[in-house]
Amino acid sequence: MDRASDLTDAFVEVKFGTTTFKTDVYPKSLNPQWNSEWFKFEVDDEDLQDEPLQITVLDHDTYSANDAIGKVYIDIDPLLSSEAATVISGWFPIYDTIHGIRGEINVVIKVDLFNDLNRFRQSSCGVKFFCTTSVPKCYRAITIHGFVEELVVNEDPEYQWIDRIRTPRASNEARQRLISLMSGELQRKIGLKVLEMRGNAVVGYLQCFDLEGESGLVVRAIGTACTLDKISSASASLPACNSPSKEMKESPLVHPPSHGCRSTHNSPIHTAAGSRLTQNFSVSVPTLIYTGMRLLRHWGEAGHRQREQD
Secondary structure, three states, rough: OOOOEEEEEEEEEEEEEEEEEEEEOEEEEEOOOOOOOOOOEEEEHHHHHHHEEEEEEEEOOOOOOEEEEEEEEOHHHHOOOOOOOOEEEEEEEEEEEOEEEEEEEEEEEEEEEOOOOOOOOOOOOOEEEEEOOOOOOEEEEEEEEEEEEEEEEEEEEEHHHHHHHHHHOOOHHHHHHHHHHHHHHHHHHHHHHHHHHHOOOOEEEEEEEEEEEHOOEEEEEEEEEEEEOOOOOOOOOOOOOOOOOOOOOOOOOOOOOOOOOOOOOOOOOOOOOOOOOEEEEEEEEEOOOOOOOOEOOOOHHHHHHEEOOO
């Protein structure tokens, strides 16, 4: 940020896996708008289940390193379904691990699926996850297959040797990204077990993280594998589904009122419905067609932040 004018030369990095795209720099503004071409990624569905889409907002500096404004992690897994909507659109909070929420950013994400009947695939697309301990009212249980569990272990970045020389922000972001990856991997493995049981859903899904110091990070998940059938409105007049797991076809916004960005503390609820088998697909991300990002003048002192009026 330019301390004299309190304005930024903002640009955005859009990253998925090892592929990164950048927008142009929007000079001297707290309300930048980028109208670039769509950024397209072609990846396997297994990677899409594990990896979040990472959006980083930066302040360009000509003579020194670019200043970090904040990041957004978006889970694409809810779009991996023939029943679900194929677009995520809305405002997401820009979060910095040191200063907290720094503003908001508008993002549109589109997924195109390609059919594949590979029976040796390692993805679990089509499995629905519900944290509720009972079958949602908009579904009926056909078969209860039984208990499923899984755990994933990894090294804690904050206990690696490189943590002694990197900045606190870099250390926080490394742990944040790892937790996000572990959460996606765990859900995919649980889904594979459900598919082996010939089920299509998990009810009572619970995911817990353990920070075990030098021993590493451990994430565990449990649930009940079921075969569920959705009740159509024509066959039964039931109340709208009140499950915390939203149906993407009914609402294209996959995020809750808090904007639903994927953060360090991942919600155990991830929606993925349908039976389409996928191996490859493309993710198209417009460069924030109308971003309207509202940055905050006061970068610190969370209790006294004020939004810059558009």
